[in-house]
Amino acid sequence: MDGAVIGLLGLLLQHAGEAEQGEEMVERAKRLNPNYPPVLRFTGFVKAYRQRKYADALQEAIGIHMPGFFHAHSVRAAALGQLGQREAAQLALRDLLALRPDFGATVRQDYSKWWDPEMVEHLIEGLRKAGLEIPENSQPATTGIASASQ
Numbered sequence: 307m308d309g310a311v312i313g314l315l316g317l318l319l320q321h322a323g324e325a326e327q328g329e330e331m332v333e334r335a336k337r338l339n340p341n342y343p344p345v346l347r348f349t350g351f352v353k354a355y356r357q358r359k360y361a362d363a364l365q366e367a368i369g370i371h372m373p374g375f376f377h378a379h380s381v382r383a384a385a386l387g388q389l390g391q392r393e394a395a396q397l398a399l400r401d402l403l404a405l406r407p408d409f410g411a412t413v414r415q416d417y418s419k420w421w422d423p424e425m426v427e428h429l430i431e432g433l434r435k436a437g438l439e440i441p442e443n444s445q446p447a448t449t450g451i452a453s454a455s456q
Contacts, residue, residue: 315328316328316333344369352425367382380413382398384436399436417430
């Protein structure tokens, strides 16, 4: 009955590849606590973004009101990039780069800790459309969260 614990476990399950179960747990957590932490919106963002429902992904990203967390800005920029909203995407990138100036060079390494290579490249596509310079030769995506080398 603890929404915070259920939500965190759901978020981690989604990252571990059990998307449907994780998403269900996060939704249950949200019902238990209507004042849920904004980090739980990442689950909705990922679900919508994977489905290429970029407007829905953007709405989830906007709800991740965590201005000091670089990742909140990166997902907003990726969704805006996919939607072709270049000016708004540039603002999100500005906020992202203020927190993580090296993000373009480290994005694959950062994202590979949490997502499979397909999702990593999909997010990178959105970030590039937003205007982020990401070197082609940056560290390639690995097998995701379960990688023993990380």
